[in-house]
Amino acid sequence: MIVYKEIAELNKRFPLLNEEKILLGTDGSxxxxxxxxxEGDCKVETINQKIVDNTNYREVILKVNNIPLxxxxxKTPFKNIEEENLREEIKRDLLSADxxxxxxxxxxxxxxxxxxxxxxxxxxxxRLKTLLKTNYAQLPKRTYNIIYKNKILMEITEVFxxxxxxx
Amino acid sequence: MIVYKEIAELNKRFPLLNEEKILLGTDGSxxxxxxxxxEGDCKVETINQKIVDNTNYREVILKVNNIPLxxxxxKTPFKNIEEENLREEIKRDLLSADxxxxxxxxxxxxxxxxxxxxxxxxxxxxRLKTLLKTNYAQLPKRTYNIIYKNKILMEITEVFxxxxxxx
Numbered sequence: 001m002i003v004y005k006e007i008a009e010l011n012k013r014f015p016l017l018n019e020e021k022i023l024l025g026t027d028g029s030x031x032x033x034x035x036x037x038x039e040g041d042c043k044v045e046t047i048n049q050k051i052v053d054n055t056n057y058r059e060v061i062l063k064v065n066n067i068p069l070x071x072x073x074x075k076t077p078f079k080n081i082e083e084e085n086l087r088e089e090i091k092r093d094l095l096s097a098d099x100x101x102x103x104x105x106x107x108x109x110x111x112x113x114x115x116x117x118x119x120x121x122x123x124x125x126x127r128l129k130t131l132l133k134t135n136y137a138q139l140p141k142r143t144y145n146i147i148y149k150n151k152i153l154m155e156i157t158e159v160f161x162x163x164x165x166x167x
Numbered sequence: 168m169i170v171y172k173e174i175a176e177l178n179k180r181f182p183l184l185n186e187e188k189i190l191l192g193t194d195g196s197x198x199x200x201x202x203x204x205x206e207g208d209c210k211v212e213t214i215n216q217k218i219v220d221n222t223n224y225r226e227v228i229l230k231v232n233n234i235p236l237x238x239x240x241x242k243t244p245f246k247n248i249e250e251e252n253l254r255e256e257i258k259r260d261l262l263s264a265d266x267x268x269x270x271x272x273x274x275x276x277x278x279x280x281x282x283x284x285x286x287x288x289x290x291x292x293x294r295l296k297t298l299l300k301t302n303y304a305q306l307p308k309r310t311y312n313i314i315y316k317n318k319i320l321m322e323i324t325e326v327f328x329x330x331x332x333x334x
Contacts, residue, residue, distance in 0.1 A: 004202035018186055018204060018333065025203040027273075028195020028281075035171035036192040037185060106194075111278040111315065114195075148278065166185065 006119045010140070014121055020140050023160050027114040029102030030070065030158060031062065037166060038064035044098050047131065054078050056095055061131055068132045071159040074101070080151040094153070101146060101154060110148060118143040122159045132161040139163075173286045177307070181288055187307050190327050194281040196269030197237065197325065198229065204333060205231035213264040214298065221245050223262055228298055235299045238326040241268070247318040261320070268313065268321060277315060285310040289326045299328040306330075 003025045010016065016024070023033060031042045041064070048059040055077045062070040081091055093104045105112055122128075122141040129135065143157040170192045177183065183191070186204060190197060198209045208231070215226040222244045229237040248258055260271045272279055289295075289308040296302065310324040 003199065004206060007203055008206045019189070021203050022186070022189055022200055025199060026193065026195045027199055028193045032170065032192060032194055033189055036174055036188050039171060039175045105280070109280060109314075109317075111280050111317075113272070113276060113278050147276075150276075150278075 001116060001119075003116055003119070010119060010121070014138065014140070016140060017163060017166070019162055019166060020160055023158075023162070024119050024140055024142050025116070027116070029105070031100040031102030034062060034064050034069050034162075037162070038067065038069065040065040042100055042103075044100050046098065062100060067165055069160070069162055069165065071128060071132055071161065073157045075155045077152065080153060084149050084151060084153070101156070105146075112146055112148045112153070114144050114146055116142060116144040117155075124159075128159070132159070134161050134164065136161070136163060168283060168286075170283055170286070177286060177288070181305065181307070183307060184330060184333070186329055186333060187327055190325075190329070191286050191307055191309050192283070194283070196272070198267040198269030201229060201231050201236050201329075204329070205234065205236065207232040209267055209270075211265050211267050216264060225264065227264075229267060234332055236327070236329055236332065238295060238299055238328065240324045242322045244319065247320060251316050251318060251320075268323070272313075279313055279315045279320070281311050281313055283309060283311040284322075291326075295326070299326070301328050301331065303328070303330060 007021050007025050019037060023030060035042050043063050045061045045063060046058060050057050055075050058074045060072050061068045076094060081094060090108050093099055119142045121138050124137055124139055139159050139161055141159045145152045146154045174188050174192050190200060202209050210230045212228045212230060213225060217224050222242050225241045227239050228235045243261060248261060257275050260266055286309045288305050291304055291306055306326050306328055308326045312319045313321045
């Protein structure tokens, strides 16, 4: 996938803010960009957590200054975490509910890369509108993998809800 | 350094665009963000290259659609490149003049991290104004390290010249 072309195409049928384009396409930390744009510490609110097929599923809202900005679903396969011989402290952080992945990576100085799999649009249902405190019917969305030692540490899907909330 | 606080402070004395704030603070690829914002392939134009104290210095301009957007100086210590046992092809790309570092990292699937050392302002002299095709007297600037296997692969200083050029 050539990321900037994918975003340019999406922008034709669903006009995007520059800030949204960057969030959709960055291979850096989303937490970090949210903190920069909204000038505050990024917090995680866990909506749901379950373990299915040896994978840890989490549904969270990322907030800065108590404003909900991103709805995210993450899938963390236990197998890869075990195989990577990660330190116990890192495993605990990865499976714990309340630290954004960008902060975990920074805290432990992990060298990683991110691989974007999908960029598109989410139809926002009533539940999501309530969670994100928005009335927009459609929002930009992407799915990517965080890769560590050539294995997928986490697959993350994010729905960005910054429109109408930026300074 | 808490990146978002540093940027918020700078923004008080030198008002920044959101796109500039993100470029100053991201731990992801700058090339990638330039391509997303300006919808084109990011090219490197080398202004200068020299070897001093076993370090490869390069002075470059990053361009998209032939618009100069970033002035960058990179320092690549040969010692770390040798010690890391990087494949010959990667070494060649790192020391060659014409591939942006973000693309080298992606091309070879390198797992890295970036550590920001400094965020501030550059007084733009006449030479830089000509190189960047701008009349702004001051532009945002940062210095960061790209770290691979816990060693500094490259130290990069970037002056961002996107104001007046964004869509």
